[in-house]
Amino acid sequence: MPINYILPEFEVERNDYRCIRCRVCERQCANGVHSYDPDGDIMLSDETKCVDCQRCVCLCPTHALKIKKNDAALRTNANWKQNTILEIYKQANTGGVLLSSMGNPEPFPVYWDKILINASQVTNPSIDPLREPMETRVFLGKKPHEITRDENGNINTELPPQVELQIPVMFSAMSYGSISYNAHKSLATAAEELGICYNTGEGGLHEDFYQYGKNTIVQVASGRFGVYKDYLEAGAAIEIKMGQGAKPGIGGHLPGTKVGADVSKTRMIPEGSDAISPAPHHDIYSIEDLRQLVFSLKEATDYKKPVIVKVAAVHNIAAIASGIARSGADIIAIDGFRGGTGAAPTRIRDNVGIPIELALAAVDKRLRDEGIRQNVSLVVGGSVRSASDVIKAIALGADACYIATSALLALGCHLCRTCQSGKCNWGIATQDPELVKRLNPETGKERLVNLLTAWKHEIKEMMGLMGINSIEALRGNRLMLRGVGLNEKELEILGISHAGE
């Protein structure tokens, strides 16, 4: 047997006094870390299999378990960090591209955390959201430039198609296939209750979920999985996915093992076949092709559905967005480089793209400079982690935010970042029926509704302290923001002043 260069990353610490041998850890670990030895009446651990998903820790009724980072260490080297070395070993073992999932974990700056919010004092009253109405409703879509009147002088109130959201947050694209039926159901039902939208991702729409159509954004991605007329017509909006923050410039790959009967039917591909989304849309090689696809989709749906174009935040995002705003698209979704994924090559996840905060600021400014901000709504995602991130995004100029990692966390995800294995112990990123059932969509829905209800309260609180009682008065209201610890260039791009100015 060859030498195993790779140390177990985690250590299972079992407090044997506390362990009552109920064996729930054993039953709940899909990775097979725990086992019971009846002869010795002891619980055993195979730590090489542990991914630190914390399922056993959370279910252990006596809190006998801890999963800790294995402190076995290679000699410290600021350049050759332990993980860097281990990745070399892994590649030397397998010859393969390193895969990982969820968002970029590297210590790049998080601009949200360097932006502070203003509050009313003396000259302007703050508003108590418990006493006064506090409005968070937004409409996404193209806004007409001209006012027209009929022969009686009444304003013609017909609007281009809009997506109405009760809070400026949506669940962003996660395909059925990459996440489970129950995860989708949780998202769909929560979106319905919250009056927002979730997004099918590129995996089609399961027949059971057509009923949530008015709260669904149906995605058309390069693989065109599950796309047909009924699908396009089912949703509140259609999203063309050009790129994804976690892996800009590349496609996707759902392994055949995850393509079971239901996924196969929903994606309209043979059972067991790999679902490969090409890197580009093969009918879009430039902006004018995008315009054609936008209008093809509008034509197919009788101009009743707003079309979203989703792109990854990359270097020249402002120019790209300007192009999209002139393509006929109604909404631009921008996904920052910290956005999550069910599987991506590690190098790409960790090194490609730009932060969403900068992308958003640049795009909003560019569209205003060009006077076309009204052509489109802006939705941003890629690690929106809290109500304050939402507030900051809206104040920088977004119409709404996309959240996915936050939503998955609410569903129980512990960010172990091994979605690609398909053995998600939380029943989220898996198609194994025994694991899928671990996510009761009733609970899932409730937790998502709770999360966004909490965020809504916080958003209202923060709006109130700024003296703002409607979210649209916050949109692009960058004076409400100040930077801390940012350099001139960063402040300039963000379009905000430094704290104290």
Add this chain to the structure above:
Amino acid sequence: MKYVIIGNGPAAVSCVDGIRSVDNEGSITILSKEAHPAYFRPLISYYLEGKSKEENIYCRRADFYQKNHVETVLGEAVAIDKENRIVALNSGENIAYDRLCICSGSSPFVPPMKGLETVEKKFTFLTIDDSFALEQAVDKNSRVLIIGAGLIGLKCAEGLRDRAGKVTVCDLAPRVLSSILDDECAMVVQKHLENCGIAFSLANTADHFNGNTAYMKDGSVIDFDVLVLALGVRPNIGLFKDAGGECDRAIIVGNDMKTSIDDIYAAGDCVEQYDISFGNKRIMALLPNANIGGYTAGVNMAGGKALFDNAVPMNSIGFWGLHIMTAGSYANDGSAQMTEIKDESGIKRFFIKDHKLNGFMIIGDVKSAGIFTNLLRNQTDLSDMDFEALIKSPNLLPFGENYRRKTLRGVV
């Protein structure tokens, strides 16, 4: 409406419950021979054993009779005038009824035995008063001889073991519990009881007595201090028979607990009713049946509608940790197919007739046995069920998801 109930055991108080579930107005009179409120007869051995306290043996709370407006009359009914609907008491009193329920139970059967009259301390074992008497009569040095190794005899033996010096049980039958167990199972039980300190003399019984000595059929001699006669019981049916009612060994009732005489019902140990496992009318003198039968009778007496149409004989008895459960018919006469499991945990035997469970006998691992009773009482078709798996591990898996949804997710 005037309701009269003869007897004051579980069937009688269940009958009261049945009446009161329909009619809150009518008067109810209970005629009782014993000066106790209704008590659970099977507890008399547990009383001796010390597991049941006297105050805990009663079927209902102390205020039951008052709350249900029941008048209790101490006395023995001696005649029923079905024409005039009158019950005559030994006191000379006459009680009129509109509906009558006979819950007269049974009496110990003592055949004539030579020299029995010379035995000083001799008892039967059917009433709490019998227990009280035995309690007085037996001490640590007493040698107790119990005649009869049936249910009553063995329970009495269990009750007395720790009170007495020695307990011996004899029976003419070659095995214990001969009416409910086959040889093999009976032997398991006998071994267990012997290990627990009970002596047996089977296929043998007392031929005659002389004072404290029993002269046995096989010529042996057993000296004793206390004699318990547990040879069986006879239903108390004289009253009804005299009134011209239809009886076999007991009062014949339908599944609505009506007798052959208008407005007279019967329930409990004194009735014979249809046994779905044997396919004929039988006496099933068992507490669950007394409760269900009494209640059914009560409902019907008061003008409601109730049926007790799935009566089967069933027994659950335990002696010092060994449990025995039986139900239905398990006469191995070839009409039923037997499936059995024997291992260190005990013996399980199931008798299947026409794809339906017709009876079973479990010694030892009695866990979840009610699942089988349920199959038996409901005459569930087993053709589509993995019965082999079920007997290995009695659970609801073979019943299918629909059944489980109905029972575990709904009100049953």
Add this chain to the structure above:
Amino acid sequence: MMREGEFRNPSGCAIAAVISKEGRRFNAEKIIESMIPMHDRSNGLGGGFAGYGIYPKYKDFFAFHLFFDDRHIKRDVEEYLKERYEIVMSEEIPTRKIPEITDEPIIWRYFLAPLKSVLRSAQLDEKEFTARVVMHINTKMNGAYVFSSGKNMGAFKAVGFPEDVGRFYMLDEYEGYSWTSHGRYPTNTPGWWGGSHPFGLLDYSVVHNGEISSYDANRRFIEMFGYKCTLQTDTEVMAYIADFLLRRKGLTPKEMAEVIAAPFWSTIEKKSDEDKARLNYFRTIYSSLLMTGPFSIVVGYTGGLMALNDRLKLRSMVAAEKDDIVYIASEETAIRVMTPEVDRIWSPAGGEPVIVNVKDGVL
């Protein structure tokens, strides 16, 4: 220290307005007096008035009021104007020397008629053209500031208490059918003449009391349409929004109120289908023009005015009527100074505009 316009400058204030529905013209004496009891709402760092119908002789010409820092810039501006307008009249605005008002800039007015040829080549109507000229001077020509640019109306403002400003400009000598006035309480400015209210573009003038929390959202929206908010004051943004909605988008003052002080969704849901559709439409397409935070404003325009509170009515504002005159003020006391007896006095609800138009055909 930064100059006005280089930082966001919120301020508290006093406002007042008076208008004759019959179009009767009267001088500014009363409205100047009305500011006296509200003295404490100002801090001496700004006051001003706007009068409508004050230049009947020149009513067909754009009346530009300008502040100049020096003669050089005045010459440059005049050069610039000459290329675009016929300057019908050019004169210093008459002022009265009083100790309360000092350090005045050069204050000049021009009556202008746009050159037809220039309009033709720009393919613009005279109002849009003029608005752009104002925008150009104010953003590109350092040291010059157009503070009034409408026809047959004029704004007069200065650093000082409003009652002093009124005397300074000798407003008792002007007669108009509608007057608005403002006393300023800026919180962090040395006070700059241009920063005082009213603020206007063309014949739209705004006096405002409050601090809109939606400022930057409104500003960044309106700037998409060619407006440059150089002063970073709410009033400036409001004036541009008034110009944008009333002139460029052709909304009525009531409709403008429905945009900037849009009813809550919960209120809209209770409206008639027609109103609901319109209000829904406004809130969708002009969501960025919703103004939140406290304000009371009077928007003056040719032939009328609109007084409006924010939708929560976070600022005081009272309205009253006596005969054909309608009075508006931050405090009732100001109205009582102008007219001790009133026919009706009321406190308009938040978001409910008080719109007073001079009777048709009177002007």
Add this chain to the structure above:
Amino acid sequence: MKRVYVNEEWCLGCHLCEYNCAFSNSGIKDMVKALKGKKITPRIHVEDDGKIHYAVSCRHCEDPLCIKGCISGALSKDENGVVAIDHDKCVGCLTCMLLCPYGSITTDENETVLKCELCMQNGGIPACVQGCPNRAIVFEEVEE
């Protein structure tokens, strides 16, 4: 009445209900102290075949056979409809076990009957329900 109901669809077969039940009925405040090294005798049990899992506990039947069969009056329905066991009265004959169609009755080493009493003595919300990680066990009112 509120009863414990089981959603088989969501049962993970984790068996935590059994431990929570045993703990809750132990009368001991610390789970480790209560259960460490003990063979548990929970009043709810999980049945499974690897794919299907579900928990079974007393159904608190409308017309409970166990009460009908009880030879000692130990089993009774209280005013809330809860089928309760009086351990002072129970003699361990197990007739109830012979009658319960669901296998919901068990015993412990004391030989008296143990059955779910909906945690009436343990605070009202059944421990199995509170501890179920996937809402497979719920405590609610169901239309009859």
